[in-house]
Amino acid sequence: MAERPLDLVAIAREAGLASAVALGLTLVMMGTETVDRPGGLALEYRWSWVVIAVVVVFFGRAAFAIRREKRAERGAAPADRLSGEDRVGTWIQTFARYAAPVLIVFAFILPFLPFSNRYVVDIATLVLTYVMLGWGLNIVVGLAGLLDLGYVAFYAVGAYSYALLAIHFDFSFWLALPLAGILAAFAGILLGFPVLRLRGDYLAIVTLGFGEMIRIILLNWYSFTKGPDGLSGIPRPSFFGLPFKRRVPEGTESFSTFFNLEYSSMHRIVFLYYLILLLALATNFFTLRARKLPVGRAWEALREDEIACRSLGINPTSTKLTAFAIGAMFGGFAGSFFATRQGFISPESFTFVESAVILAIVVLGGMGSQIGVVIASIVLIGGTELFRELAEFRMLAFGALMVAIMVWRPRGLLAHRDPTVRLHPKKDRAEPAG
Numbered sequence: 292m293a294e295r296p297l298d299l300v301a302i303a304r305e306a307g308l309a310s311a312v313a314l315g316l317t318l319v320m321m322g323t324e325t326v327d328r329p330g331g332l333a334l335e336y337r338w339s340w341v342v343i344a345v346v347v348v349f350f351g352r353a354a355f356a357i358r359r360e361k362r363a364e365r366g367a368a369p370a371d372r373l374s375g376e377d378r379v380g381t382w383i384q385t386f387a388r389y390a391a392p393v394l395i396v397f398a399f400i401l402p403f404l405p406f407s408n409r410y411v412v413d414i415a416t417l418v419l420t421y422v423m424l425g426w427g428l429n430i431v432v433g434l435a436g437l438l439d440l441g442y443v444a445f446y447a448v449g450a451y452s453y454a455l456l457a458i459h460f461d462f463s464f465w466l467a468l469p470l471a472g473i474l475a476a477f478a479g480i481l482l483g484f485p486v487l488r489l490r491g492d493y494l495a496i497v498t499l500g501f502g503e504m505i506r507i508i509l510l511n512w513y514s515f516t517k518g519p520d521g522l523s524g525i526p527r528p529s530f531f532g533l534p535f536k537r538r539v540p541e542g543t544e545s546f547s548t549f550f551n552l553e554y555s556s557m558h559r560i561v562f563l564y565y566l567i568l569l570l571a572l573a574t575n576f577f578t579l580r581a582r583k584l585p586v587g588r589a590w591e592a593l594r595e596d597e598i599a600c601r602s603l604g605i606n607p608t609s610t611k612l613t614a615f616a617i618g619a620m621f622g623g624f625a626g627s628f629f630a631t632r633q634g635f636i637s638p639e640s641f642t643f644v645e646s647a648v649i650l651a652i653v654v655l656g657g658m659g660s661q662i663g664v665v666i667a668s669i670v671l672i673g674g675t676e677l678f679r680e681l682a683e684f685r686m687l688a689f690g691a692l693m694v695a696i697m698v699w700r701p702r703g704l705l706a707h708r709d710p711t712v713r714l715h716p717k718k719d720r721a722e723p724a725g
Contacts, residue, residue: 298360301356302353302356302357302360303353305352305353305356306348306349306350306352306353306356307349309348309349309352310345310346310348310349310352312348313344313345313348313349314341314344314345317340317341317344317345318341320687321337321340321341321344321687322336322337322338322340322341323335323336323337324337355698390662391662394662394665395572398415398419398568399568401415401564402561402564402565409556409557409560412557412560412561412564413560414672414673414676415564416560416563416564416567416632417672418668418669418672418673419564419567419568419571419668420567420625420628420629421648421649421652421668421671421672422571422664422665422668423567423570423571423574423621423624423625423628424442424446424621424622424625424649424652425649425652425653425656425664425667425668426571426574426575426578426621426661426664427442427445427574427618427619427620427621427622427625428442428618428622428649428650428652428653429578429618429653429658429659429660429661429664430578430581430590430614430617430618430621431614431615431618432650432653432654432658433653433657433658433659433660434578434582434587434590434591434594434614434659435590435591435593435594435610435611435614436590436593436594436595437486437494437611437614437615438491438492438494438495438498439494439495439498439615439618439646439650440495440496440498440499440502440643440646440647440650441482441498441499441500441501441502441503441505441646442498442502442618442619442622442646442649442650443502443506443641443642443643443645443646443649444478444482444501444502444504444505444506444641445475445478445479445618445619445620445622445623445626446622446623446625446626446629446641446645447505447506447509447626447638447640447641448471448474448475448478448505448619448622448623448626449471449472449474449475449622449623449624449625449626449627449629449630450471450626450627450629450630450636450640450641451509451516451522451626451630451636452467452470452471452474452475452623452626452627453467453468453470453471453525453626453627453630453631454522454525454630454636455515455516455522456470456471457525457526457631458522458524458525458526463526463528463529464526464527464528464529464627464631465528467627468624468627471623471624471626471627472620472621472623472624472627473620473623474623475619475620475622475623475624475626476616476617476619476620476623477616478505478619478623479612479615479616479617479618479619479620480612480615480616480619482498482501482615482619483611483612483614483615483616484612485497486498486611487607487608487611487612490597499643499646502643502646503643505641506638506641506642509638509641510638516638518638519637519638519639520637521635521636521637521638521639522630522635522636522637523634523635524634524635525630525631525633525634525635525636526631527559527631527634528562528563528566528631529546530546530562533545533546533549534546535547535556535558535559535562537554546558546562563628563631563632566628567625567628567632570624570625570628574621574624575661577621578661579661581617586610586613589605589610590610590613590614591659592605593605593607593610593611593614648671648672651667651671651693652664652667652668652671652672653667655667655670655671655693655696655697656668656705657705660705662705663705666705670692670696671692671693674692
């Protein structure tokens with residue numbers, strides 16, 4: 292059958308409309324810049340940036356339209372599409388199987404690689420923090436199917452719990468860490484009770500309101516949280532009682548003196564990196580084990596169909612509460628690490644933007660995919676740092692990156708995931724009948 296010629300006029304019209312929208316947006320965001328001159332503030336025009344953006348959008352949209360037309364023209368049969376999805380899914384599972392151990396080995400040796408410095412280790416620590424947060428939210432959103440837009444509230448509860456316990460009661464990090472997780476889990480249960488009957492958009496609105504409530508309470512309860520001034524002087528963690536300090540009181544030893552090392556501020560940076568790495572791996576291990584337990588299967592049943600879940604005798608109330616509590620607990624652990632790493636926290640660190648970024652990591656990585664969360668964190672958090680030199684265009688590049696990923700992989704980078712439990716294992720299906 293002869294190929295149908297492409298409708299170049301329609302493609303050009305579609306690309307022209309997209310480039311016109313890009314022109315309207317870039318005229319303000321990229322075409323002008325406020326500069327400080329001796330006579331005062333003045334506008335500087337950068338028309339070359341606008342032209343480049345419009346041309347890129349025009350040809351990018353045209354290429355996307357041509358690709359869409361060719362795919363529609365081929366019109367693969369449903370069986371062909373299914374086999375194609377199976378092939379892609381098999382490739383993704385193979386990639387994840389080999390990528391996971393490689394990424395773990397790379398993470399452990401990263402501080403000792405030739406190109407590693409304080410900046411690289413700091414960025415890796417930030418990425419691992421978001422990996423842990425993504426894995427915690429993945430329990431609620433990816434496994435249980437409960438859309439949570441206020442996850443940053445549990446992050447804040449963990450951070451403030453550790454900070455207040457350490458400042459006022461002189462709790463060490465290792466003692467305050469489990470308490471921060473428990474308090475965050477209680478916050479998750481408090482959120483879970485009002486939303487037991489809600490689904491979809493209504494659930495998202497309530498969780499969004501809960502996150503903002505926590506931030507407003509932290510902002511206005513000045514006698515307890517110091518409000519907008521924040522909490523400073525949060526104690527740093529030690530290595531089994533050995534502080535990472537140059538000078539320590541008489542009769543005590545620091546990390547460097549105990550191991551006969553020359554003092555370096557990198558000791559604390561590397562220790563914090565390995566600390567969040569171990570916390571993230573513990574989160575991943577717990578999640579993978581929980582998915583194979585009855586509670587994990589109940590989460591997935593709830594995600595697929597709540598009515599069918601009830602008919603099977605699964606209690607949706609306890610299932611939802613366990614998902615909120617366990618996901619919040621890991622958010623609290625990450626929050627306590629954030630507090631001890633920064634040494635200062637304030638309500639401005641826990642805005643809705645943080646929840647949106649964590650949710651974007653889960654969605655772009657693939658709902659329920661553990662390795663997908665890792666890759667999405669590297670792309671969104673580490674990739675954003677690569678665009679730091681773009682200054683005011685940094686967030687524009689961040690948005691363009693998210694749009695490109697959602698156009699290329701609308702269900703997430705690693706959307707395919709084998710079921711936790713199979714009725715007929717693969718090896719059994721491969722055997723001939725009889």
